[in-house]
Amino acid sequence: MTAALRPATRADLPAVLALIAGEDRVVDPAAVEVTEAHERAFAAIDADPRNEVLVLDGPAGDVIGCLQLTYIPGLGKGGAERALVEAVRVRADLRGSGLGRTLMRAALDRARARGCALAQLTSNKHRTDAHRFYTSLGFHPTHEGFKLPL
Template sequence: MTKDPLAPGPSQARGGPLRAGQDGGVLLREASADDVPAIVALLADDPLGATRESAHVAPYRAAFTAVDADPAHLLVVAEDGDGTVVGTLQLSFLPGLSRGGALRAQVEGVRVAAAARGRGLGEAMLRWVAEESRRRGAALVQLTTDTRRPDTHRFYERLGYVPSHVGMKLEL
């Protein structure tokens, strides 16, 4: 029997915690519906997010339900020692025909709370993304980042991501 690459592993976020950050005091885990307000607050807590995120939590709850129900998508939060959500990301797995039928991992919505930055949490989260993506058989990890975030670009490049493509979007 062939193992489903989209199925969570026994020791990964859906099945167990992962320690992250330089001090090891942060727990990376699958998000729950109770985490939605904290995730929305992280998404809105920067100049770009403040202009595109809403104070109304209902649409985010509906989106969470859809993400949570699909095994190709994983919404993760980082929680500090006192249980406060200090980071989040979404990891999605996209099957495709290009690159020899390669499975791609897509990272979205990476955020670390301002008070938790500079401790290695973002790096630890993305290291976990690479490990989980390899475990599921993905050929590459891809992400987009807004052109107005040069510090973020440098961060990703330091972790080995390369600006290989130009992202295009069409607002609907």
């Protein structure tokens, strides 16, 4: 399947939210409520040069994959910038078709072109298929992550 990666626009927000909601099923973007909080978050991401949501368009022009890249300057690694990869999703009925690999490779190429020295991500401990996928891309489980709701 041919797919094209591009920066998301406001018009893509329902499709992106449907992908995020559709962890194990296909969700119709028309059924997704785009809240004011979503609007504010997307506007902030879109205005920030260190942040981008990327979408993967299918042959019919529909959004079939997405992820968010955040570029983080740091004092470690010799002051190198790193890329944080989040919200990686491929439409449930298209998983296993190589689109996730296409999406991630394109995102990593963008991070390299920007000069990032490292890409990092977190993945829910229960998503063992995702862990195998990330390992197949060369990621290593080097750290234990912690979260605290605020």
